Amino acid sequence: MGFEFSIILAYAFGLILLYVVGWILLIPIKFIIRLIWNGVIGGIMLLLVNLIGGxxxxxxxxxxxxxxxxxxxxxxGVVLLLLLQYVL
Incomplete structure (x- = not known):
């Protein structure tokens, strides 16, 4: 009985450890995806401001x-650039 309990405890500890490591690795991935998304949207906004604003x-x-x-x-950021351009 003691042997089975230690195996169950080891599996439980392994699952908790896997969850914690996955959660820690997920935070930087979310940040990188947000940064890429902002970059794409910012580039499109710059293009649209130059095309339509021209x-x-x-x-x-x-x-x-x-x-x-x-x-x-x-x-x-694009709005900030527009404001800075007309203030300065």
Whole structure:
């Protein structure tokens, strides 16, 4: 009876350990997916602002700094770039 209990305890500990390791590895993956998603949306927004805003003379120069801001922040980054362009 003691042998069976130790096997069940070892399996339970292994499952808990597997769950904890999976949860720890899932957090960085969520962050990376969010960063990629913001980058794609930010790039599309920069493109749309330049295409549609070009009619009214509203454009944002696409350089590495602006691409990074739009990539990390997404839509709020593009709005921030527009505001900074007209304030400065």
């Amino acid at each position: 009619i009214w003379g509203i454009t944002i120069v696409i350089n590495p700094i602006n691409a990074l801001i739009a990539g990390f922040l997404g839509v709020p």
